[in-house]
Amino acid sequence: xxxxxxxxxxxxxxxxxxxxxxxxxxxxxxxxxxxxxxxxxxxxxxxxxxxxxxxxxxxxxxxxxxxxxxxxxxxxxxxxxxxxxxxxxxxxxxxxxxxxxxxxxxxxxxxxxxxxxxxxxxxxxxxxxxxxxxxxxxxxxxxxxxxxxxxxxxxxxxxxxxxxxxxxxxxxxxxxxxxxxxxxxxxxxxxxxxxxxxxxxxxxxxxxx
Amino acid sequence: xxxxxxxxxxxxxxxxxxxxxxxxxxxxxxxxxxxxxxxxxxxxxxxxxxxxxxxxxxxxx
Numbered sequence: 244x245x246x247x248x249x250x251x252x253x254x255x256x257x258x259x260x261x262x263x264x265x266x267x268x269x270x271x272x273x274x275x276x277x278x279x280x281x282x283x284x285x286x287x288x289x290x291x292x293x294x295x296x297x298x299x300x301x302x303x304x305x306x307x308x309x310x311x312x313x314x315x316x317x318x319x320x321x322x323x324x325x326x327x328x329x330x331x332x333x334x335x336x337x338x339x340x341x342x343x344x345x346x347x348x349x350x351x352x353x354x355x356x357x358x359x360x361x362x363x364x365x366x367x368x369x370x371x372x373x374x375x376x377x378x379x380x381x382x383x384x385x386x387x388x389x390x391x392x393x394x395x396x397x398x399x400x401x402x403x404x405x406x407x408x409x410x411x412x413x414x415x416x417x418x419x420x421x422x423x424x425x426x427x428x429x430x431x432x433x434x435x436x437x438x439x440x441x442x443x444x445x446x447x448x449x450x451x452x
Numbered sequence: 453x454x455x456x457x458x459x460x461x462x463x464x465x466x467x468x469x470x471x472x473x474x475x476x477x478x479x480x481x482x483x484x485x486x487x488x489x490x491x492x493x494x495x496x497x498x499x500x501x502x503x504x505x506x507x508x509x510x511x512x513x
Contacts, residue, residue: 253453261483268488328501330493355500365500401502424500431499 269360273334277362280335284323285310292382302326308339309346310380311354311364315371322364324379328355337364337422340404346379347386347444350406350415358424358435365424368435377420377439385447388420388439395426396434403436417441 288307302308304327312321328338337356344350356365377388396403403423406415418441426435461468 250453264480264483265488265491268484269492272484272488273492330496333500355502357498357500359498361498396502398499398502403502423502425498429497431497434500434502436502 273360274362277334277336277364281323281362284325284335288323304329304341305332305335311337312378312380313371313375314378315375316367322356322362324354333357334361336362343404344406344415344418346381347384347418347441349418351404351408351419351421352379353404353421353423355423358426359429365422366428368422368424368437369426371437377422377437379420380447383447385445386418386441387443387445389442390437390439392438394436394438396436398431398434400434400436403434403438408438 284307288310291307306326307323308326309324310321311324314320322336325332325335325338326341328340332338333355337354339345340353340355343353346352357363358365358368371390371393373390373392375390377390379386379388394403402409402411403421405411405413406419407413407417408419408421420439420441422437422439424435425431426433458468458472461471463471
């Protein structure tokens, strides 16, 4: 009897230790993976941008598309935006919905990212205020978007990704950006959506970096 | 359980301690690099995408 109880106790302690290790993995280990991928994709992107122009502009899935910067999160904040929003893509960093507008285009440039785990690129999206800037660096230009709205929506609210958000099928006239992430933190119950509008386009070289 | 393993380990207590440490590290690495990456998508609690239908995205603008 004593042996059984002791074994049970040991198993429980072991299970507890494994759970603690798993939490560490989620919070820190997953970010390690993302940082490695971001470094690799960032280098790749810089190399591509320095290279002479290529004719095809289309970025293949899983590759870097642009660089996102949000001054409110500090000068150092930047992530390579990946083309694609599959699980594997979002592990590497924020992902651009394939088929939604490209940076600076008329329509809606939709980017999704993790709020927690995997370096949590969109962790602090809740701190953004109306009028804050979102900078999107591309090969030649830096697009400056100003935040116009923030919403909490159901996870099924795909209409936020429409070219004219909430009006699927309507013809877009404006150049929008939409960021989506989960809400509240550590939950998948809702989504937080940030909307912005293009206000400026600068040559990337002049914008710095 | 652990007492049983300890008795099965060969050698003096120094050797036993070393072997036990190695076993512990191997178990840890196995969890970290094999089990947890496999488990993570199954328990995924952080969904940033609106409704897992990225294959039918909005039309380009």
